[in-house]
Amino acid sequence: MQKKLLYLFLTLICSLGYGQECPSLISPPNGSLQVPVFNNISWEPVAGVTGYIISLGTTPGGTEIVNEQSVGSTNSYQPPLGLPENTEIFVTITLFFFDQPDIVCPSQSFITETIDQAPLCTSLSNPINGSVNINPSTNLTWDYAYSAQGYRITLGTTPAGGDILNDFDVGNVLSYNPPTDLPPNTQIYVEITPYNSIGATSCSAASFATSTEAILPNCATMISPLNGAINVPLTPFLEWTEIPGAIGYHVSIGSSPFISDVLDNVTFSANSTFVLNFEPNRTFFITIVPFNSAGEAIGCSQESFSTVLGCGPYYDAATGELITRNPEINFPDTISFCQSETPFVIYSPDTADGYRWYKLDDFGNETLISENKEVSLTEKGQYRYEAYNVISQSANTIECPSSKEFSVISSEIATITSMNITGPSNNFTITVETTGSGDYEYALNNINGPYQDSNVFGPVPLDSNYTVYVRDKNGCGIAEKNIEQDLTLEGFPKFFSPNGDGINDFWQYIAPPITNELTIDTIYIFDRFGNFLVEIDTESQGWDGMHKGKALPASSYWFKVVLEDGKPLQGPFALKR
Structure with missing residues (x-):
């Protein structure tokens, strides 16, 4: 995943991981209404996070107001230009990590207030009103005016004069770089007029005096080590390009893009220095800003280098990626x-x-x-x-x-120990009992499934032709058992054939020969759909397969008895012709 040199932005669509939880908005809380358009945005701090990146937009994940702005380790952000009025603002917080993928959190939102008056006045912040000896090539900056949607600038050499720039609309920004240098050794008057949909506010002018013409120095770049270099010694000699006209260099070095924990804006008169005892296997970020009597160079970028790498991660300037030499593994738990x-x-x-x-x-x-x-x-x-x-x-x-x-x-393959049947005779439930060390799933009547994790089927229609399949999820085999086989109860025949040949012409309970005889008074017979047919007692010949004078067809039938202790007992049997 690409991480750029200056801010190491990462746009990543993912689910959360690495044990971090996304923070909730503190101010304003998610779902708030009538939020001031210059409200500071803050969120819960998250332990173990290197830094935060914030985006603001008018849709979930939108970035048209603020596009992936790094705020370092600070858990708050003040939109410098304020926010549009009467608008739902979506806040997207990204958790930044130096050595692992970032986490893009779900957007939260609030709705801003409705503005009903023109903006307040602003003040010039650079140069400060009344200052002198200002470089003619200076930029102009000013403070945010509450509820402003844009600004117009007038520049002149007399109060309210517009001989340099007359009522120029610079849009919704807080700075302006004149296309040409200002006149040297001159008093400059600046009038900034903020406006919004209600109207504009006329504000008094500020002024400053320019100095004699001077030229700011250019930015320097690293010579040794080069930007993106790897295997840099732990006590390196740092050298950068010598800039004509510079009288010194401000140097900052940090172990992340957000901090200067090695050197913090230290001044050097020469374009080189030794730095002792860098940490091994780390990427360091360096910014060099030349300066002279006119001021500092503008817009100098951050560069990086890595000490003796080991396995990484380290920054590759050629690709803009963090490189790790360890293999990626994809192995199950x-x-x-x-x-x-x-x-x-x-x-x-x-x-x-x-x-x-x-x-x-x-x-x-x-x-x-x-x-x-x-x-x-x-x-x-x-x-x-x-x-x-x-x-x-x-x-x-x-x-x-x-x-x-x-x-x-x-x-291992399952062993089916029993299939328990419960419920009414016309609508019953089958519970499959198994033994074995496997992880099993269950299907009814089809070896190909569908399979289910539950070992219970039902309610299902009354039928003696059910077969249960138990499959080991780890591929060790499929066990099967027919419900008719399992439901054969001692003393109750599995079938009879009332065809007059004198063999099995009647279906009747036959008491077991030893000790398991049941105490039964009446046996009730049902067809496979649960319709009651006939009742017989154990002293009779049994059922001859007739119902209301008609011979019933070959099919599955069910018996039901109530034992002496009140416990019901039921099961299937077959009538064969």
Whole structure:
């Protein structure tokens, strides 16, 4: 992801990560109404964040008011030009990190007030009213006038005169660079008129006196090390271009673009210096501003260099990217194997110069088990995977590793122990009970699914032809069982064939021969749709397959009994012709 040299902006669409949470607006709170157009915007500080970038617009994520403005580590921002009136303003905060992708937070919004009067007057901030010896090439700056939507400027050599610039509309800005230098050794009068949709405000003029003509110096650039250089010694000799007309240089160096923690605007009379004991494997940002009696050079840009790199991250000036020499790894947290298929082989999905695999014991001790792209495993437990790149750097060879701990679990095909049936006879629920160490999912009547995580099906129509499939999610196999097979209850026949051949012509409960006889008075018979057909007692011959004088067709039927303890019992059986 590109990070530019001056502010390291990053536009990133992502979900949140790295443990950081996006801040809420403090002032104004999200959803506020009638917010002043010059309201300071502040938000909750976020621990561990290098800095913040703010954007303001009239749509979510919009940037037409403020476009990705870095505010460093300060959790507030004052829009220098104010905000448009009676408008919903969307605030987008980006969390800036030096060594990982930035986090773009969801936009929050508020609505500004409606302006009903012309703006207040402003005042000249550079040059200050009444100042003298001002460089004729100076720029003009002024303070924000509350509710102003633009400004007109008049410049002259007499009060209210417009001989240099007459009532010129500069738009909604707070500075103006005259296209030509002002007259030297002259009293200059400046009148700034702020305006908005209500009207304009006539304000008194300010003035300053120019000096004799002088020329500001140009900016300098780094000679040693060059901008973007890497492997810079920890005690380097810094040298920059010598600028004609400069009497000195203000130098700032920081370990991030936002701070000057190494040198803070230190003055040098020469165009070089030694700096002792830079940190290793860091990128440093340097700004050099030449100056003379006329003032400082304008618009000097920030440059960077990196000390002995190691594995990074470091800034690549050619591409504008942060470079890390460690391989990217994409490895799961958990891997499962089938108990029937050991040993099993894991292959690294990543591109790297080398690989290592370690087995971890209960105390965190590591045992190296492979130095290949693949590893053969026979047992579950905790492991660590490592991929590394080999880097030649400053006549040395180093390894840049990335690693990931992962768990190995075992899995197996399920064993279906039972299928419990509950509910009314015409609309029942099937609950599948299993054993096994796998992670299972369930399907009814189709081995191809759809599968569900729940082991409960229903309510489903009354039928004896259901088959349940239990699939191991880790690919160890599919178990199946037919509901009719599972529901065969001792003493209740699975089928009968009332065809007059003297064999199985009646369906009746037959008490088990040993000790499991049930105490039953009446048995109720239903068709597969839950319609009641007939009741029989256990002392009779049983049911002959007739209903209202008609022989019923071959199909699935159901019985239901109520035991002596009040517990219901039911199950299917088949009538065969």
